[in-house]
Amino acid sequence: MGDHHYRAPGLLSRRLLNPVVAALAERGAPVGGAVVLAVPGRVTGRVRTVPLTPVTIDGRRYLISPRGETDWVRNLRAAGGIAALRAGGEPERVRAVEQGVEAAVPVLQAYVRGLGRGAGLLFDDITAGSTEAEVAAAAPRHPVFELTAAG
Numbered sequence: 283m284g285d286h287h288y289r290a291p292g293l294l295s296r297r298l299l300n301p302v303v304a305a306l307a308e309r310g311a312p313v314g315g316a317v318v319l320a321v322p323g324r325v326t327g328r329v330r331t332v333p334l335t336p337v338t339i340d341g342r343r344y345l346i347s348p349r350g351e352t353d354w355v356r357n358l359r360a361a362g363g364i365a366a367l368r369a370g371g372e373p374e375r376v377r378a379v380e381q382g383v384e385a386a387v388p389v390l391q392a393y394v395r396g397l398g399r400g401a402g403l404l405f406d407d408i409t410a411g412s413t414e415a416e417v418a419a420a421a422p423r424h425p426v427f428e429l430t431a432a433g
Contacts, residue, residue, distance in 0.1 A: 318368040319345070323353075324360035336367070336429060339392045343429040345378060346393055348404035355425045364432055378427035386426040387418050 316333045323330045332354045336343045347355050358365055358378055366373035381389065394401040394417070395410045402409060407420045 316369075319354055319358075319365055320368060320373065321354065321357045321361050321365040324357050330354070330357055331368075337389075337393055337396075339389055344381075344389055344393075345427045345429060346390065347425045350423050351425070358427065363427070367429075375432040376429045377432040378429055381426045381428055383418060383421045385428075386421045386424070387414060389426050390421055390424060391417050 316335045318331050319334050320329050320331045322328070330353065332352075334345055334354070336345055338344075345358075359380065363378040363380070364375070365378060366375050368374075390408065391412070391414065394405060394408055394412065397404065398410050405420075405424070407423065408417055412420070
């Protein structure tokens with residue numbers, strides 16, 4: 283859906299923060315609500331994992347990609363949205379449905395407002411003070427998936 287925007291994580295995130303957050307989440311001690319998304323790789327078919335933090339807005343859960351067209355986004359699309367979330371215990375099978383711009387805008391707005399000044403650490407083009415029009419212009423670069431239970 284997006285325009286292939288991708289902002290790579292820094293070395294600190296790739297080598298230290300993501301592995302530590304993933305290990306803690308898998309052991310049932312999530313940092314800030316983090317879980318591990320497990321989804322088959324689009325090329326190899328091997329299960330790929332990444333720590334993410336689902337957000338709940340108006341009673342609905344979402345995965346948001348501030349970095350854009352990441353591998354987890356591409357893998358999730360290739361898997362038809364079927365994945366598992368792990369945070370200790372049994373994995374939760376989920377269906378992730380990518381939202382169009384119109385549905386994504388209020389989710390992104392609520393998310394960046396909730397982050398406050400911290401939004402600048404994740405997003406390079408929207409902030410807590412961004413207007414609806416600015417968020418709508420940026421939305422195609424930040425995939426948003428609504429999570430529901432997979433049958």
